[in-house]
Amino acid sequence: MTSRTTPPEPAPPSAQETGPDAFLTAVSVLDTLIRSGMDHVVLAPGSRSAPLAYALAALAENDVVTVHVRIDERAAGFTALGLAEALGRPVGIVTTSGTAVGELMPAVMEASHSEAPLAILSADRPPRLRGTGANQTTRQPGLFAQHARASVDLTSYPEETPGQQTAGFNACLAALTGRDARDWERPSLLPRGPVQINLAFDDPLTPETRMRETLREWAASLTGYEAPEAPRAVDRTAAQALAFASVEDDAARRTVVIAGDGAGPLARLFAESRGLPLLAEPSSNARSGPSAIAAYRLLLGGALGQRVERIVLFGRPTLSRPVARLLDSDAVESVIYLPQPMAWADPELRREISRHEELGGRRAPDPDAEVTVTAGATEGLTATMLAFLSPGDEVVVFEPSYDLYPAVAGLAGAEVVAVPMLPPAFDVDPERLRAAFSERTRMVVVNDPHNPTGTVFGEELLRQVALLAEEFDALILTDSVYEHLVFEGSPVDIAALPGARGRTLRVSSASKTLSVTGWRVGWVIAPPELTRGIRVAKGYLSHSAAAPLQAAVAAALRWARTEGFYARWLEGYREQRRILLDGLVGSVLAPVVPQGTFFAVARVDPEAVGWAHDGESFARQLPERAGVAVVPLTAFAGPERRSAYRDWVRLAFCKRPEVLREAGRRIATPGAP
Structure with missing residues (x-):
């Protein structure tokens, strides 16, 4: 087998041989799926799926695939699910159009959780005939939302020039096989799972005599074909060595x-x-040996369940309520063995993120449907902006702004519309804010507390943002990484304000929330209907944050919630803010007292400095003259608006007290020993 970096291309008969587009699409899709390892298909027959049914009949006649016929779509869905779990290879399920596709939802949900x-393979009408009112014209593309790893609507396939439909189909193949869609010889870092391939079939739907002969010839050409085994994401020997790594005091920790x-x-x-005692569910294939306890559910319901202090989890527990209660207990430490990629991150971390939201006085999001774990807030912001x-x-931002926002907007081809926060107060003019919105506005970015100015947005401003977003049907992206660094009062939850519910996407991270810069674990909280797009975009960036760090962040969030960490942390930064501001008294910098974050902005007095004529020249020369680094505020503004900030710089006080005191001394006397 020769090496390849792209998914297998279909090798069906030519369009001249197959005739109508419906049959060319049907055999192209089936041909590619067979070459990707599919050898079982469950058929729930109907008139719109006839092109697939005729092609499957030819394949079954030549022993290329085994076809299982089920009249009821729900039964068909669970038959296919069982085959996929038992075989570990892609299994197809064919339905006709309309509500028949919806009957598969329970099986698809199960497949998503069990990977x-x-x-x-949902047969459908051409786009021009969809949504006319009859149940057979239901809009099927994307029907399974976040439960499908990928989906594609094939209205004309194969494409003459590979484009969006080809890319979507390749994403489906990657999710089915565990291969990387960009490099077919490499394993995917995403978990496998269900996909929806929606097939738009136009009349005629039944083959003529010559076409039937062509189908038989095509099926015969696949006889004896064996798909190459998909690469494993983790070598078994390495996984076993990892599992047997030293774990201290197992017995002592119960x-x-x-x-x-x-x-x-x-x-x-x-x-x-x-x-150690082994509590194995029936479908675990581990329920044997001297360590297995058959009646563990009864034991966990009694005193034994109260005495367990730590669990080591293999697989996906699904059947036992006592086990579920044990996993949900804050008093029990969980160690999860995950040799394969996770489906949208560590479930315990997602639960802790949901609890963290409640701690801040916000609504607890659904951990499965509304929380996406990312490789830091940077990836969360990037995935969210690229998704929508x-x-x-147009994207509305408050300027000066974090430089990532215009960069990612540019990647997406969007334009930034800046609302200036002018010194020295760095307030927002309501009229300028309204003027920034238009019919092209797709998103407004709210960084609250605000980097770089340290401003905390008040309720009046956020209410105006929410109402404008509703009026212009724009999304609200909140960069909330500094949420625990508000020195007076509490931040306002914009998602709870009129107009904002259902359109707010909230980003935060462990780096700022827990002071663990470098761990690169963040999260995005969004309504379920928006979460899917974020997860798709996120999957093409880093696939997954590091699994050990996800577990560590879950434990850290739990500890911080129960140990009063955030209040102590805030007081520490309040003291560091005081030290910085006191150190600048009488210096060449006139700071504005920050309301939040660990940043402060200050105006440079060029006349007092003597050797610098503005903030940029001051920032360039200060490291050499005093060994202190600051950032010119012009770095956070567009070229045409930088003049408003030419004499301003940003300072960070996320430093040890002794470092801040020394920095203040050096700024006061730059160039002194």
């Missing part, structure tokens, strides 16, 4: 091993090697 490679669905024999070997911005859109 089963289920390919939904540890049990839980084997959920798909855990496999590794869970049993781990438990036996450590002499298109060329020609």
Whole structure:
């Protein structure tokens, strides 16, 4: 087998041989799926899916695929799900159009949680015939929302020149096979799972005599074909070595091993090697050996469940309520063995993020449907902007602004419309804010507390933002990484204001929330209907934040919530702010007292300095003259608006007290020893 970097291309008969586009599309899709490892298909027949049915009949006649016929779509869905879980290879399910597709939702949801490679081949009408009122004309593309790893609407496939439909189909193949869509020889870092391939079939839907002969010839050409095995994301030997790495004081910590669905024999070997009780669900394939406890559910419901202090989890626990309660307990430490990529991140971390939102007085989001874990807030902001911005859109930002916003907007082809926050007060003019919105406004970015100025937006301003977003049907992206650094009062939750519900996307990170810069774990909280787009865009950036750090952040959020960390942390920064401001008294810098963040802005007095004529020249020369670094505020503004900030610089007080005192001394006497 020759090496390739792209998914297999279909090798069906030519369009002249197959005739109508419906059959060319049907055989092209089936041909590619077979070459990707699919050899079982469940068919729930109907008139619109006839092109697929005729092609499958030819394939079954030549023993290329095994076709299972089910009249009821729900039964068909769960039959296909069981096959996909048992075989570990892509399994197709064919339905006709309309509500028949919706009957597959329960099976697709199960497949999403169990990472089963289920390919939904939903027959559909051409776009011109959709949405006319009859149940058969339901708009099917994207029907499964966040439960599908990928989806594509094939209205004309194969494309003469590979474009959006080809890319979407390749994303589906990657999700089914565990391969990287950009490099077919590499494993994907995303978990496998269900996909929807929506097929637009136009009349005629039944083949003529010559076409039937062509279908048989095509099917015969695939006889004996064996798809290459997909690359493994993690080598088994390495995974086993990882599982048997040193774990201290198992017995002293009252540890049990839980084997959920798909855990496999590794869970049993781990438990036996450590002499730990094994609580294995029936579908774990680990329920044997001297460590296995058959009646564990009864035991967990009694005194034993109260005494467990730590669990080591293999697989996905799904069946036992006592186990679910144990996993949800704040008193029990969880160690999760994850040899494969996670489906949208560590579930415990998502639960802790939801609890963290409640701690801040906000609504607790659904951990599964509304929380996406990212590789830091930078990726969260980038994924969110790329998911919803298109060329020609406008993004409203408050300037000076974090330089990532215009950079990512530019990547998406969108234009930035700046609302100036003018010195020395750095307030926002309501009239200028309204003037920034237009019919092209797609998003407004609210960084509150604000970097670089340290401003905290008040409720009056945020109410205006929310109402303008509603009026112009714009999304509200809140960069909330400094939410715990508000020195007076509490930040206002814009999502709770009139007009903002359902359109607010909130980004934060562990780096700022827990003071662990470098861990690169962040999150985006959004309504379910917006979360899917964020996750798709995020999947093409870093795929997943580091699994060990996700577990660490979950533990840190739990600790911070219960130990009063945020109040102590805020007081520490309040003192560091005082030290910085006191150190600048009488210096060449006149600071503005920041209301939040760990930044302060200050005006440079060029006459007092003597050797610098503005903020930029001051910032360039200060490191050499005094060994202190500041950032000119012009770096946070567009070229045409920088003159308003020419004499201003930004300082950071996220430093030790002794460092801040020394910095103040050096700024007061630059060039002195």
